[in-house]
Amino acid sequence: xxMAAARLSGTENRLVSLPLSRIRVxxxxxxxxxxxxxxxxxxxxxxxxxxxxxxxxxxxxxxxGKEKNALTYTDLSHTAEECETFxxxxxxxxKKILASKxxxxxxxxxxxxxVREDHDEGEEEEDEDEA
Amino acid sequence: xxxxPEDLNLPNAVITRIIKEALPEGVNISKxxxxxxxxxxxVFVLYATSCANNFAMKGxxxxxxxxxxxxxxxxxxxxxxxxxxxxxxxxxxxxxxxxKEARKDKDKKADxxxxxxxxxxxxxxxxxxxxxxxxxxxxxxxx
Numbered sequence: 001x002x003m004a005a006a007r008l009s010g011t012e013n014r015l016v017s018l019p020l021s022r023i024r025v026x027x028x029x030x031x032x033x034x035x036x037x038x039x040x041x042x043x044x045x046x047x048x049x050x051x052x053x054x055x056x057x058x059x060x061x062x063x064x065g066k067e068k069n070a071l072t073y074t075d076l077s078h079t080a081e082e083c084e085t086f087x088x089x090x091x092x093x094x095k096k097i098l099a100s101k102x103x104x105x106x107x108x109x110x111x112x113x114x115v116r117e118d119h120d121e122g123e124e125e126e127d128e129d130e131a
Numbered sequence: 132x133x134x135x136p137e138d139l140n141l142p143n144a145v146i147t148r149i150i151k152e153a154l155p156e157g158v159n160i161s162k163x164x165x166x167x168x169x170x171x172x173x174v175f176v177l178y179a180t181s182c183a184n185n186f187a188m189k190g191x192x193x194x195x196x197x198x199x200x201x202x203x204x205x206x207x208x209x210x211x212x213x214x215x216x217x218x219x220x221x222x223x224x225x226x227x228x229x230x231k232e233a234r235k236d237k238d239k240k241a242d243x244x245x246x247x248x249x250x251x252x253x254x255x256x257x258x259x260x261x262x263x264x265x266x267x268x269x270x271x272x273x274x
Binding site: 012015016017018019022023024026027029030031034035036037038039040042043044046047048049050051052053056057060067069070071072073075076077084085088089092093101109 | 136139141142145146148149150152154155157158159160161163164167168170171172173174175176177178179180181183184188193194195196197200201204207208209211212215216219220222223226227244
């Protein structure tokens with residue numbers, strides 16, 4: 001069984017590397033969750049590993065960063081913005097823009113005179129309610 | 132959410148290792164990229180949990196099970212994960228079964244050893260115990 005496990009997870013000897021206890025803590029932070037069966041916990045941990053691999057390789061392949069032998073933050077935020085599957089990450093992987101550009105954007109918004117409720121870039125005081 | 136995603140993070144060393152093994156050799160990962168992926172992973176867990184929980188609730192269950200997580204993957208457009216996850220689950224279940232049986236054997240041994248000690252104290256004769264004792268003498272050498 002151990003050999004099969006090694007084959008499945010590549011060079012790792014273990015079936016899963018992420019600590020189940022930590023995964024459990026994150027899962028339990030969701031208030032609606034009462035209990036988690038052991039198989040579900042394992043699957044979530046394993047899925048997270050697959051996710052990390054997928055996010056990294058996808059971003060590396062599709063990244064438009066200048067460096068060819070590196071994975072950069074820009075590659076990741078490109079992915080979050082452009083690939084539908086990773087769009088749930090858009091808020092935590094925002095694109096970086098020059099401060100001067102950002103200030104210009106703010107000025108333009110002020111001039112337009114409208115308060116756009118769904119656009120809260122950079123405003124940390126406002127908390128968006130997630131339905 | 133009560134906790135911010137940054138407070139629920141995964142060990143850096145493990146995340147880094149997973150990334151390194153996924154990418155071609157020699158590719159560098161900036162610290163910022165690594166930290167971003169780690170945060171993304173935490174968010175993924177939250178998203179997957181919430182999704183899986185919806186399936187559990189639909190099934191009127193309070194406990195998240197394997198099926199809920201797999202359904203969540205499909206819902207989240209990570210169908211590509213389903214097959215490898217099912218494979219891994221098989222191995223995991225076999226491992227757990229093996230561990231359980233090893234524990235059962237250990238418990239049996241421990242029980243017999245305890246009976247052994249109490250026997251020295253009250254000198255009780257029990258046919259069954261005597262048989263186990265003989266086995267125990269051999270087993271204790273291994274310990």
